[in-house]
Amino acid sequence: MKQGESDTELVEQALAGRVEAFNLLVWRWQRQLYNFLLRLSGDRSLAEDLCQEAFLRSYLNLRELREKERFASWLFRIAVNLYRSDRRRPSPLAAAADLDDSYDTAGEAHPMSREMQLAIRTLVSRLKPELREVVFLRFFHGFQFDEMAVILNCPVGTLKSRLYKAVDELRLGLASQS
Amino acid sequence: MNCPDFQELIAERVAGEVPTERRREMDAHEEICPSCRRLVTEWREMQSLLVASWPTADPALPLFLPNPPRRSSWLQTAQTWFGFASMAAVTACLLMLAILRPSVNFDRRQLAINFSQSHADEEVISAPAVTQAQVQTWVRQALDQSMPQSGEKMQPVSGSRALSPSEEQTRRIAQLGVEFEILRENQGSLWQQVEQHGLYLQSAWRVPSDAPDSNEKPKFNRR
Numbered sequence: 001m002k003q004g005e006s007d008t009e010l011v012e013q014a015l016a017g018r019v020e021a022f023n024l025l026v027w028r029w030q031r032q033l034y035n036f037l038l039r040l041s042g043d044r045s046l047a048e049d050l051c052q053e054a055f056l057r058s059y060l061n062l063r064e065l066r067e068k069e070r071f072a073s074w075l076f077r078i079a080v081n082l083y084r085s086d087r088r089r090p091s092p093l094a095a096a097a098d099l100d101d102s103y104d105t106a107g108e109a110h111p112m113s114r115e116m117q118l119a120i121r122t123l124v125s126r127l128k129p130e131l132r133e134v135v136f137l138r139f140f141h142g143f144q145f146d147e148m149a150v151i152l153n154c155p156v157g158t159l160k161s162r163l164y165k166a167v168d169e170l171r172l173g174l175a176s177q178s
Numbered sequence: 179m180n181c182p183d184f185q186e187l188i189a190e191r192v193a194g195e196v197p198t199e200r201r202r203e204m205d206a207h208e209e210i211c212p213s214c215r216r217l218v219t220e221w222r223e224m225q226s227l228l229v230a231s232w233p234t235a236d237p238a239l240p241l242f243l244p245n246p247p248r249r250s251s252w253l254q255t256a257q258t259w260f261g262f263a264s265m266a267a268v269t270a271c272l273l274m275l276a277i278l279r280p281s282v283n284f285d286r287r288q289l290a291i292n293f294s295q296s297h298a299d300e301e302v303i304s305a306p307a308v309t310q311a312q313v314q315t316w317v318r319q320a321l322d323q324s325m326p327q328s329g330e331k332m333q334p335v336s337g338s339r340a341l342s343p344s345e346e347q348t349r350r351i352a353q354l355g356v357e358f359e360i361l362r363e364n365q366g367s368l369w370q371q372v373e374q375h376g377l378y379l380q381s382a383w384r385v386p387s388d389a390p391d392s393n394e395k396p397k398f399n400r401r
Contacts, residue, residue: 034237112230120231139225
């Protein structure tokens with residue numbers, strides 16, 4: 001099985017009974033999905049549980065996926081719904097305070113102090129949940145607006161306005177701190 | 179392009195998602211509008227700060243991976259068949275033990291397993307019953323056959339003088355002692371015969387009272 005196969009091809013192969021194809025999808029998306037859930041929740045074990053559950057549900061319900069080229073959006077949508085319905089969600093401030101030295105910062109373009117990290121995370125955590133979701137999906141995971149519309153089940157216009165609002169609030173917050 | 183149109187697409191511009199023709203228009207506007215240019219810079223800095231504040235992490239545990247169906251190799255096939263053969267051999271041994279039921283004698287010197295003993299036991303179990311009354315009858319018959327001979331020996335001498343009562347009593351006691359000795363001798367010989375013919379009398383004592391007629395000849399099993 002080639003590594004360069006698209007998600008669509010892998011989904012079709014998985015539907016045809018090749019479990020290895022779905023394994024490749026897991027390897028391809030697990031890091032992204034785990035980090036998205038980790039940023040949302042700030043809880044590593046919760047993020048792992050939700051990530052595992054999301055992959056399991058996607059595997060079990062793979063036949064319900066209509067647009068096979070949108071596997072990632074569909075997977076993230078499952079994860080967002082799981083996170084929203086999970087009662088173990090920690091508070092956003094607690095999620096922001098979860099600074100861990102195990103993060104790999106060696107390859108980052110802007111290495112920053114822990115105080116600066118904490119300040120930015122605190123600003124993000126004060127955003128409304130729907131704004132934070134848009135910020136994470138757009139800036140951290142690079143989803144386009146039509147993909148985010150699938151993930152968050154929301155019109156593109158609404159998502160755009162949420163993103164602009166989130167950036168404005170963050171800019172104002174940073175300006176007030178500096 | 180004016181400022182509202184530019185700012186409408188600023189998110190796409192920062193992400194590099196604007197189509198080529200539209201991008202040229204935005205480039206032209208950015209050249210002449212310092213506020214829109216500053217806005218683009220702020221968005222880019224914001225994205226860089228956000229990404230730097232939350233570096234990427236790896237999950238500590240391996241995530242869900244469905245098990246692919248196993249492809250059978252010759253080694254797996256051999257292992258499977260070897261497992262089945264082992265199970266069949268063990269089952270056969272257990273069946274043989276259950277059917278043959280060998281007697282196992284073990285002392286410090288050697289271990290002896292006797293299969294023939296088990297068959298003998300089975301035959302004993304299936305032997306016709308012999309009751310205590312039957313054995314007593316056989317003993318009595320044997321004594322009756324032997325008694326005339328002994329009775330002849332016991333006959334007093336005819337033509338002798340009449341004995342006194344005390345002498346008569348002494349003679350009677352002596353005769354009884356002789357008879358008792360004869361009885362014991364006969365009984366001993368009978369038991370010897372019984373043992374020689376391999377009778378298992380112990381099994382006979384356990385048989386209930388619905389035994390066959392005592393006159394019927396017993397059918398004993400021989401070793």
